[in-house]
Amino acid sequence: MIWEFLANNSPALIIAIPLIAAFATSLISRVSTRARNIWVILALVLTEIFVIILLYQVFNFGTKVYVFGASSYNLTLPPDSGGIPIRIIFVVDAMSIFMAFTASTVALAGVIYSISCENEQTGQDKYYTLLLLMTVGMLGMMLTGDLFNFFVFLEINSLASAALVAYRVDRGIAVEAAFKYAIISSLGGLMVLFAIGILYGQYDALNMAMVAYRMQATGFSNLDKIAMALLTVTLAMKAGAIPMHFWVPDGYGKAPGAISAMLVTTTYASLYGLFRMCFTVFGLAANTVTLGWFLIILGVLSMFVGVTMALVQHDIKRLMAYHSVSQTGYMLLGVGVGLATLGTTAFNQYGLAAMEGGIFHLINNSMYKGLLFLTAGAIIYRIGTSDLDKMGGLGHSMKYTMIFFMIGALAIAGIPPFNGFASKLLIYESVYQFNPILSIIAMIVSILTLASFVKVFHSAFMGPKRYDVKEVPLPMLVGMGILTFFIILFGLFPNIAMQYLVTPAATALSDPVGYITRVLGGGSL
Amino acid sequence: MNLDFLTPYGFWNPILWLLVIFVALLVAYLIWLRGNSRYKKGTEQTKPFLSGYAPESKEAMMVSASNIYWGFTSTLKGYYNFLRKMHTGDIRDYLGWYVGIVAIMLILYILWGGA
Amino acid sequence: MLFNLVYITVAIVIIIGFYAALFKRNLIKIVIGISLIESGVNLFLVSLGYREGGIAPIYTNAPSTYMVLPTPQALTLTSIVIGVATTAMLLSFCVVIYRYYGTLDARKVRRLKE
Numbered sequence: 001m002i003w004e005f006l007a008n009n010s011p012a013l014i015i016a017i018p019l020i021a022a023f024a025t026s027l028i029s030r031v032s033t034r035a036r037n038i039w040v041i042l043a044l045v046l047t048e049i050f051v052i053i054l055l056y057q058v059f060n061f062g063t064k065v066y067v068f069g070a071s072s073y074n075l076t077l078p079p080d081s082g083g084i085p086i087r088i089i090f091v092v093d094a095m096s097i098f099m100a101f102t103a104s105t106v107a108l109a110g111v112i113y114s115i116s117c118e119n120e121q122t123g124q125d126k127y128y129t130l131l132l133l134m135t136v137g138m139l140g141m142m143l144t145g146d147l148f149n150f151f152v153f154l155e156i157n158s159l160a161s162a163a164l165v166a167y168r169v170d171r172g173i174a175v176e177a178a179f180k181y182a183i184i185s186s187l188g189g190l191m192v193l194f195a196i197g198i199l200y201g202q203y204d205a206l207n208m209a210m211v212a213y214r215m216q217a218t219g220f221s222n223l224d225k226i227a228m229a230l231l232t233v234t235l236a237m238k239a240g241a242i243p244m245h246f247w248v249p250d251g252y253g254k255a256p257g258a259i260s261a262m263l264v265t266t267t268y269a270s271l272y273g274l275f276r277m278c279f280t281v282f283g284l285a286a287n288t289v290t291l292g293w294f295l296i297i298l299g300v301l302s303m304f305v306g307v308t309m310a311l312v313q314h315d316i317k318r319l320m321a322y323h324s325v326s327q328t329g330y331m332l333l334g335v336g337v338g339l340a341t342l343g344t345t346a347f348n349q350y351g352l353a354a355m356e357g358g359i360f361h362l363i364n365n366s367m368y369k370g371l372l373f374l375t376a377g378a379i380i381y382r383i384g385t386s387d388l389d390k391m392g393g394l395g396h397s398m399k400y401t402m403i404f405f406m407i408g409a410l411a412i413a414g415i416p417p418f419n420g421f422a423s424k425l426l427i428y429e430s431v432y433q434f435n436p437i438l439s440i441i442a443m444i445v446s447i448l449t450l451a452s453f454v455k456v457f458h459s460a461f462m463g464p465k466r467y468d469v470k471e472v473p474l475p476m477l478v479g480m481g482i483l484t485f486f487i488i489l490f491g492l493f494p495n496i497a498m499q500y501l502v503t504p505a506a507t508a509l510s511d512p513v514g515y516i517t518r519v520l521g522g523g524s525l
Numbered sequence: 526m527n528l529d530f531l532t533p534y535g536f537w538n539p540i541l542w543l544l545v546i547f548v549a550l551l552v553a554y555l556i557w558l559r560g561n562s563r564y565k566k567g568t569e570q571t572k573p574f575l576s577g578y579a580p581e582s583k584e585a586m587m588v589s590a591s592n593i594y595w596g597f598t599s600t601l602k603g604y605y606n607f608l609r610k611m612h613t614g615d616i617r618d619y620l621g622w623y624v625g626i627v628a629i630m631l632i633l634y635i636l637w638g639g640a
Numbered sequence: 641m642l643f644n645l646v647y648i649t650v651a652i653v654i655i656i657g658f659y660a661a662l663f664k665r666n667l668i669k670i671v672i673g674i675s676l677i678e679s680g681v682n683l684f685l686v687s688l689g690y691r692e693g694g695i696a697p698i699y700t701n702a703p704s705t706y707m708v709l710p711t712p713q714a715l716t717l718t719s720i721v722i723g724v725a726t727t728a729m730l731l732s733f734c735v736v737i738y739r740y741y742g743t744l745d746a747r748k749v750r751r752l753k754e
Contacts (some may be wrong), residue, residue: 237626246619308608312598455590
């Protein structure tokens with residue numbers, strides 16, 4: 001009974017728990033610092049548990065809907081509504097819950113890491129409040145099935161993360177980074193809202209499924225094209241695709257350690273939005289080949305320019321931020337190939353595999369890029385500089401950090417047996433059948449990635465001892481350990497991830513008709 | 526549980542790969558064991574040889590991060606100069622790129638966007 | 641006639657906002673530009689919901705049943721609230737930047753580049 005209630009209401013609880021916890025944090029921190037830390041970790045552990053419950057449900061019983069304020073949680077079309085879903089609906093398909101699992105895991109690792117990384121800093125109450133709000137924003141973007149609700153969560157996420165980027169002022173430089181990030185994201189948010197307005201004006205609906213259904217029924221107008229351009233380009237910018245990536249190195253490079261790791265999943269929430277718009281909202285009416293090539297070209301540009309810019313950086317976090325841009329390119333490439341071949345026979349031959357590769361890479365990159373940012377944060381926590389020129393010899397004293405860094409670096413470079421290899425292999429092989437040149441570029445980028453991380457490893461950990469430091473405290477190692485666990489798990493047993501997370505996600509994303517019928521079919525299965 | 530990770534061309538088995546790499550490392554270790562161990566520690570034999578120059582201090586021998594891959598970047602000087610010009614750090618240029626891409630995509634979508 | 645005039649106004653406000661954000665050097669003026677774009681988008685949302693002669697959807701003692709769906713108004717209110725938060729945050733960033741850099745010139749506030 002109680003189990004059923006919790007399971008049915010889990011989409012709402014996933015949002016509600018961190019949201020309530022965020023605003024209660026300032027109250028609880030009046031009690032004691034320790035109580036607050038336990039409170040924040042507890043909130044995210046609970047969120048993670050509900051995400052796993054929902055994951056189980058979606059895996060076994062298919063896409064789940066949750067209607068806010070209705071008499072029954074799955075009543076998408078109330079009898080008196082005239083066939084329109086008027087309420088805010090959360091539509092949790094395999095792709096959404098896959099993203100939510102990624103986000104909540106990285107958030108959990110980040111918050112455990114923060115407990116000791118931030119414990120000598122000021123203003124921790126607000127730090128944790130903002131961190132939880134940022135998590136709410138991410139999870140909301142991933143679970144919602146309503147366009148305006150998506151905008152609201154996008155803005156919650158942008159505001160919280162911009163404030164967190166600026167949190168450690170660093171002689172104003174972090175604030176400069178945050179200012180740029182905030183300008184970009186508020187302009188992006190406004191353009192998303194404008195596009196939503198255009199769609200609402202034409203279709204009298206804000207529900208994604210309803211908009212997609214009516215768009216297909218009435219044909220694709222020029223106004224739709226304007227909305228599509230605004231939505232896809234803005235979300236690509238928020239996902240950090242080149243040539244609109246400039247805010248990424250600024251924002252990631254200046255954020256506190258754990259926040260950089262969480263910003264990675266934040267950008268992937270926007271990337272998820274981009275995929276959702278391309279497949280579900282516009283996928284039926286628009287020309288998917290054009291959309292697919294848009295993603296592919298952005299992906300190839302991001303991969304190549306990102307990695308070549310990373311090679312010349314000498315700030316450790318900025319370097320990793322450029323790699324983040326570069327790795328996003330793989331996902332855009334993989335999913336773009338899937339989108340370009342959608343509906344043809346090629347989709348079953350290699351398109352679906354390319355999408356699986358792109359989506360698998362998404363979770364892999366969240367884990368190892370999160371881990372790398374956490375190790376960078378650990379280095380900065382101990383020696384106080386992020387300049388690689390001033391580092392050296394840390395391998396003598398920070399052995400565990402070094403091991404974690406090595407695992408992350410090998411995984412990002414696609415060296416077996418870590419998880420980066422499995423997803424890159426899928427992308428290379430399937431993209432090779434689509435267009436060999438793209439696949440070759442992807443491999444070159446992978447080599448340059450390895451070269452760049454060899455440089456970081458050499459500069460930070462090798463060489464004679466320059467700093468007399470200790471290993472970082474246990475909570476930071478635990479935070480890194482959580483992510484390492486998934487890297488090794490998905491590396492040694494990629495089938496676990498494929499079977500339970502990736503293949504359902506790719507299948508759900510490539511099936512807009514199923515999504516629409518689930519929502520407009522009246523709620524019952 | 527099936528351990529073979531299927532890809533469009535074939536399969537990938539990480540456990541098998543680990544076994545193979547373990548055997549390869551074992552072979553490498555056996556070869557290493559057969560090496561000559563009769564060198565004298567602390568003499569000229571174990572010092573780095575820098576074309577006859579006296580070795581510098583250990584700190585000075587470390588190549589700093591900015592200088593690694595100098596050859597690569599100086600070969601691609603034209604490309605990197607273009608990238609440097611692109612990354613101005615001016616917020617208005619960030620917005621400009623965004624507006625430009627929206628405009629380009631708008632034209633492309635109007636031409637080829639419809640099904 | 642009147643109907644299109646609203647959309648032309650929306651376009652003009654948004655274009656002025658983009659002009660300010662793209663070509664003005666002072667960071668505060670850039671924030672004003674963003675704020676103008678926001679006003680344009682809000683105006684667009686409100687004008688979408690406008691129906692001539694429609695009344696608010698309050699059924700008690702309603703003179704007619706020709707009512708307006710309140711969704712666009714609700715969206716606009718939410719958007720205004722978010723806009724206030726964004727503008728406040730951006731302006732407070734400007735304050736901190738001025739305190740440390742001594743300038744608000746966008747050409748000089750670029751210590752992060754490449």
